[in-house]
Amino acid sequence: MKPRTKTTMKDVAKLAGVSISTVSAVVNDRVPVSPARKKQVLAAMAALDFQPDAIARGLKTGRTNVIGVIVPDITNAFYPEVIRGVEDTARKAGYSVLLCDSNEEPANEANHLNTLFSRRVDGVLLACCTDSTSYAHAARRGCPVVFIDRIPPVSMSGSVSTDNLQAGNMATRYLIDLGHEKIAILAGHLGLSPHRDRLEGFRKAMQEAHLPIRDEYLIAGDIQIEGGVAACRKLLQLDAPPTAIMVSNNKLLLGVLQALDELNMKVPEEVSLLGFDDYIWNRYFNPSLTAVAQSTMEMGKAACELLLRTIDNNDEAPVVQHLRLPAELRVRASTTSPRVRSHA
Amino acid sequence: MKPRTKTTMKDVAKLAGVSISTVSAVVNDRVPVSPARKKQVLAAMAALDFQPDAIARGLKTGRTNVIGVIVPDITNAFYPEVIRGVEDTARKAGYSVLLCDSNEEPANEANHLNTLFSRRVDGVLLACCTDSTSYAHAARRGCPVVFIDRIPPVSMSGSVSTDNLQAGNMATRYLIDLGHEKIAILAGHLGLSPHRDRLEGFRKAMQEAHLPIRDEYLIAGDIQIEGGVAACRKLLQLDAPPTAIMVSNNKLLLGVLQALDELNMKVPEEVSLLGFDDYIWNRYFNPSLTAVAQSTMEMGKAACELLLRTIDNNDEAPVVQHLRLPAELRVRASTTSPRVRSHA
DNA sequence: CTGTTAGCGCATTCAC
């Protein structure tokens, strides 16, 4: 492997017969340069295959045109879609994306943040994990941060997420309208704002319908597949099992599907099922899954735009904004009225 | 937003009452420093919350400890898993990942590559799109590149992918052993090495079994959902429709599922279905899907390790290696013997 | 318009 080719402005300047600053001027075309010289420089740049060194530029200007994105689990299909929105928006604005996966570990998250700061990213998009205290970190360093999807309790920064309260409320009301009264919720991890908010929406809907919320019907704490299996088994072994199960998280849902399968439960005849996060393949489940869809790419786009605005604002008044995107209920075959069951 | 806090080695040196080079020495501990001073410096670093500036270091050393990763479509669930493997390996080795999504556009890919070069990444992991000529680019710049999943025709660089020929062969043989003779293949885009190789494996298996390969049974060119819908419709309208369909790509497969659903075809009674790429949710399709699984995270890990080795090797003999990972067939309910059909 | 100059923060000789 031959030593890395490094054509610098100096080389270009020499070949074009101009000074380095003239080269810089045409590269950044902020300062006027006479057409003739500009042409020379451009020619020299092309001839030498010159590419400005973003590292050197970053050192000089203090801006890297890089943003960091930290997600808790990139194998959760929700995040790639968000990332697509982020990456697309960032690229169009001339930014690159440094991707970090915290794997749901606060320690990893903290390490990643340090690395990002050390790399002098211009800003960070953060979907934090439970027990995360990293926002303190960020604030201390004065690095713009926009929270995405998962919002920490107190946040002076901007944030973008789905309106999960509305989403949880809407989903619950739909089940209630269908005639369900015994509705269980696998609420996920209540240290996570989306899950907390969905549960809150659930509570509100139940209260408004004057329906009791039984302790046995509320299961929280886990967001992995195995947790979904265990929770679902527990629910169905109850003396009075629920007629509908609402699942706050897509990984939990897969566990529920597995448990339902093992117990040979018929959906929706014996129990209705409603999930959060909609994917194209939900349509092909057996039966197809009723789910609450989030605007994932839009979320990424909005968050990135907000972050970019915050960065551009710099020392001006901080852009603190909390966007809540509407969710959409997609009704399919996994939910039905509980009356069907009493006929049996 | 207050101006970005920037604690430099200078500040640390002043507080600790030593010179900058001593600070540098303890930060990189390559040069011996007396314990007493080391302690002072460490204390000063902690007090000032000092974080070395990776940008300045990169400029100085010529190494950024950043690798670029370009994928064609991050919303294709295959890539996030690969990325997880990459990111994990990279992080453990002290590298960060600059993520790019080419969105299956060669032009985007080329732009991303330029950006990455300009950012002085130490190496690039590239899953290229069709008609990509970017490897020439990379070679010209002398930047280490390892191809991943999709390998260009001629490659002097290293590469890591599934042994797709074996995978296609194995899958086809499985269908043949089941008794199928009329096997169709949605081969994907033949400009992509995985698809080309799978088709080759298919051909070999058919030939070995002395089975003819009918032109109408071989559909290639598209890898999007809509293409899968169209291709599947076409196949089933044939005078002699296939008894089994093998689908080379997961997005095509979703289209096939949709078409099958619309045409009210029973799987596997009327037609067997076999897909490539296995995901946890394939189990919950109706019926559950027989699929060829790739070792996605391992692929990411292996590719990253190979790249890192190439980078460390620097001017030494180039590490050119072509890893082919074995695939695994996961038999589920979407495939069965065609005899079942003749009973009907 | 154009060239000269002075660092950005750090790693690395080289003297001491």
Add this chain to the structure above:
DNA sequence: GTGAATGCGCTAACAG
């Protein structure tokens, strides 16, 4: 062991 000096490639005043 330690510190002063040099420059990585570039931008941003500032003179001309």
